[in-house]
Amino acid sequence: MSGGSSGMFSGATQSAFNTQLKKIYTWYTGGFVVFVVGLAILEQMGLPRAWIGYIFLLATVGLYAGIGIMSRTSDAAEYYVAGRRVPALFNGMATGADWMSAASFIGMAGTLYLTGFGGLAFIMGWTGGYCLVALFLAPYLRKFGQFTIPDFLGARYGGNIPRSIGIFAAILCSFTYVVAQIYGVGLITTRLTGVSFEVGIFLGLGGILVCSFLGGMRAVTWTQVAQYIILIVAYLIPVVWLSVKYTGVPVPQFVYGKVLEKVSAREQVLIKDPKELEVRGIFKARADEASANLKGLPSSFDAGKQKLAAAVDKLKADAAPADQVAAAEKALAAYPKDAAAAKAQWTKDAGLAARAGPPLRHAQAFPGKDEAAQDVSRRNFLALVFCLMVGTAALPHILMRYYTTPSVKEARQSVFWSLFFIFLLYFTAPALAVLVKYDVYSFLVGTEFAKLPQWVASWTRVDPSLLSIVDINRDGIVQLAEIAIGGDIVVLATPEIAGLPYVISGLVAAGGLAAALSTADGLLLTIANALSHDFYYKMLDPNASTARRVTISKILLLIVALAAASVAAQKPADILFLVSAAFSLAAAGFFPALVLGIFWKRANKWGATLGMIAGLGITFYYMATTQVWLRGVFGVTSPVADNIWWGIQPISAGLWGVPLGFLVIIVVSLLTPAPDKETQDLVEHVRYPNLAGDTMKTLGT
């Protein structure tokens, strides 16, 4: 084996290594459980909550840093692909952690709570994509055995142009994604310890860097395995507890169908409930008034102000009681101070129209007011599933993980383990959403305002955007329409809803942190490798020594991480859109060129080059003309309705990019000469795990 292996994460033979790993991680899991139990006991003895937060943060980040330091290396194969000796099972766990980001851990169940059936597109899309990885990519990329995805494009299609497009696409998708992770790290650190957002970002960044900086893929792999164990334990414990509370069965995934039946029955009642109708009516009236005022600007601003001033004068003239005068004066003082402020206020109020509608039916597929609207909803659901699946099978930080297994055989098994470990979380998230909904619909709705449960009080205090309950119709009872809930609370508040001690809340935050850090690690490595390996080594200086390449990669990693952190510190508004856009862009940019490169020998350099450009181009064009934020950036003024094709939302723009990419590659390849013999031999080489008489060596060292 290579000279870089030393310490715990090495072994004499592959099977001895495997046994050793199982032993290490079993002890690790046991140690982690003891740690949590110990903290729970200390909490009972009176350890303050803030301390629990600090201990969780320091212990987990310290642990990841420790693994990073133990796995430090400057050997290229170790740094880029963990020495290609990661067993299938452990690569599966590492891929699981690499894959599941802060959005999966914290946001997923919340999205399902808020959107019901519609949110299941994410569940299906982010798991079904692994079928494409298994069938079309992982085993072949492993046989090819270089370091990065642009490497494959460069070798298969020849020359620097396909490689450059690959580098560009890899950085484009990974950078937007990593900004979102660092943003998530900042949020969780802030919540866990109470430090400011910016400090939180840089604390988390330290945890990411000490790992990937010192040991590259090798350190990231073994940290990700450790992070997977923490995140899955943290996700499952509160859900299981909640399930026992409401169903008496500790396996929520098997029994929440019955709970869903009860939720559906409650929805039926709440949709028609007179008190609910009253609250929704109030929201509708407010929204209508605000819309009318908006239309009447600028004259409506003065009219509104005069009306309030006249009311004050009239009350004073009539010698009305002092409290009435004070209330009218307060209303006047609260009136927006200029037309611009009024516009902002009324735009916000007009948005209350969203709360004037009946609650959505959780299990209903493709809601819509008529047949046509339902069909558009179905089309968008399926299109989103398609883009997320193909995008999953094209994100470089995931595909790169299959370079690290010892063999093609293990690469295939490793995709199975990856999806299995991802599946554990993804088939639990819908259960969690239904259980929390059951709690809110059955117990919170109908409670007196004076007797709100403890978790409601504490979360409304922490962040009103996550949970706010206001007695709109002043009857002293909570109506469903009076509850404004943010998606993230579903996972974060579950331990409290289930009545678990604070240590479990700390555990959940640590799990979210593990999810965000592990994904950020993988992404940063992808970007730094694309720049150092593909751009610097392969294109600028092919004679660079191994040590120099690794050093440059480390420096770039640091620069990219700081750049991503400074973008995240700006709290960019459309971060969620950017992340989803990464899937469509990756799908259109990589998938056709990678798959045809393996399955169609005739695909050539010009086909792939133009295909990737066309796929990326149309996807980006569609987003730029239909997505609000991008329209603003590019100054698009034509109406959105003119630019929308077939009712498809901008998030699913890959629906156009992927087929166009395939089409262009096929047509252009057929119009230009076939690739040379050597390239065709390369295709044969990757198709067979071991080919007699094949002298080609593509394994990177």
Add this chain to the structure above:
Amino acid sequence: MQLSEKHREYWSKNLAITGILLFIWFVATFVVGYFAREINSINFFGWPLAFYMAAQGSLIIYVVIIWYYARYMNKLDQAYGVAEGEEE
């Protein structure tokens, strides 16, 4: 490098199993998804059927597809003499 008849047969078997599994993947995802409204009235242990399929059923099918592919191909490698050695 010259491919033997056996090698071609291996590849066409690979393509066949890939095609079959891809078809199952497509049906479980897009055909079932397309008819979600229609099959949602069927009650499956409490879940409306389409909800169950999207939240759990299709996921189980995906895991099985990948498991089966790995098993099938690893055996096929052995049968056609293209398997790798224990350690490279």
